[in-house]
Amino acid sequence: MxxxxxxxxxxxxxxxxxxxxxxxxxxxxxxxxxxxxxxxxxxxxxxxxGYKSRAAFKLLQINEKHNFLKSGLAVIDLGCAPGGWLQIASQKVCSVNGKEKVVGVDLLPTEDIPGCISIVGDILDQSVGKNLIQILGCRPNIVISDMAANTTGHRQTDHIRTTYLLESALDFAIENLQKNGVFLAKCFKGGAEIEALSLMRKYFAKVSHIKPDASRKESVEGYVIALGFKEL
Ligand SMILES: C[S@@+](CC[C@H](N)C(=O)[O-])C[C@H]1O[C@@H](n2cnc3c(N)ncnc32)[C@H](O)[C@@H]1O
Known part of the structure; x- marks a missing residue:
C-alpha cells in the first residue's frame, strides 16, 4: 500500500x-x-x-485495494455523518454536468459537502430508501454503508445490532444496485453475519473481507466488499 x-x-x-x-x-x-x-x-x-472524520482513511484504503470508486459512477452512502466517506466518494466519482452523483443519509445531520447531497433519515424506513433513489436520479452503481449502532459495551448485543444494519443495507443494495454494482459495508465478525454473507455470495460475483489499516487493531470492526452485482 x-x-x-x-x-x-x-x-x-x-x-x-x-x-x-x-x-x-x-x-x-x-x-x-x-x-x-x-x-x-x-x-x-x-x-x-480537513476530513470530517478519521473514517475517511478507511474508505481511501479500501478503495486503494479494490479501486471501485470511479469517475461518473453514482454512489449512495448509508450512515454518512459526519461525512468523511462522502468527501472521499465525491472526490473520486466527481459530479457529472454539475449533478451530484453522491447521496448520503444518516440519523444525524451532516454538514454540507461539495459534490454531495445528504439527508436526515433512518434507512430502516422504506420511504427513506425511495427518497435516496429519487434524489440521486438513477439506481446507484455503488452502495457503501459504515452504519453502526451505538455500542452498549456488551459484545454480542453490539454485534447483533450492527449486523441488523448490515442486513438492512444489503437489502437496500440488492433492491437498487445497477448490474455489476458494488456493495461495501461495515461488518462485525461474531456469527450473526453469516446469513448476510451467504446472500452476498449469491448476488455478487466476489465477496471479500477487509480490515483497513485505519481500523483500530483492537476493534472487532471490519468491512465486507461485494463486487459484480448480478441481477437474479
Ligand atoms: C461510524 S459513523 C459513519 C461515519 C462516516 N462513514 C464518515 O465517514 O464520517 C456511523 C453512522 O451510522 C449512523 N446510523 C446508524 N443507524 C442508522 C440508520 N438506521 N439509518 C441511518 N444512519 C444510521 C449513525 O448515526 C452514525 O452517524
Whole structure:
C-alpha cells in the first residue's frame, strides 16, 4: 500500500507517547479514549487534510485495494455523518454536468459537502430508501454503508445490532444496485453475519473481507466488499 493514504511518521510512531491531562472527575474509559486520540496519527492527519472524520482513511484504503470508486459512477452512502466517506466518494466519482452523483443519509445531520447531497433519515424506513433513489436520479452503481449502532459495551448485543444494519443495507443494495454494482459495508465478525454473507455470495460475483489499516487493531470492526452485482 502506498503512503499517500497513510499518515506520515510523527507522534506515537516516533515513540513519543502523549498523556491526557489529569482530571479526577473523568471516567477511566474517557481518559483511555483521550489517550488514544492524542496518540493516533490518523486523528492528526484527519485535521490536516480537513476530513470530517478519521473514517475517511478507511474508505481511501479500501478503495486503494479494490479501486471501485470511479469517475461518473453514482454512489449512495448509508450512515454518512459526519461525512468523511462522502468527501472521499465525491472526490473520486466527481459530479457529472454539475449533478451530484453522491447521496448520503444518516440519523444525524451532516454538514454540507461539495459534490454531495445528504439527508436526515433512518434507512430502516422504506420511504427513506425511495427518497435516496429519487434524489440521486438513477439506481446507484455503488452502495457503501459504515452504519453502526451505538455500542452498549456488551459484545454480542453490539454485534447483533450492527449486523441488523448490515442486513438492512444489503437489502437496500440488492433492491437498487445497477448490474455489476458494488456493495461495501461495515461488518462485525461474531456469527450473526453469516446469513448476510451467504446472500452476498449469491448476488455478487466476489465477496471479500477487509480490515483497513485505519481500523483500530483492537476493534472487532471490519468491512465486507461485494463486487459484480448480478441481477437474479
Ligand atoms: C461510524 S459513523 C459513519 C461515519 C462516516 N462513514 C464518515 O465517514 O464520517 C456511523 C453512522 O451510522 C449512523 N446510523 C446508524 N443507524 C442508522 C440508520 N438506521 N439509518 C441511518 N444512519 C444510521 C449513525 O448515526 C452514525 O452517524
Amino acid at each position: 502506498s503512503n499517500i493514504n497513510k499518515p506520515g511518521s510523527f507522534g506515537s510512531s516516533r515513540g513519543i507517547s502523549k498523556k491526557p491531562k489529569k482530571d479526577n472527575t473523568r471516567k477511566p474509559s474517557s481518559t483511555r479514549w483521550i489517550g488514544r486520540q492524542l496518540n493516533d496519527p490518523y486523528v492528526l492527519e484527519t485535521q490536516k487534510r
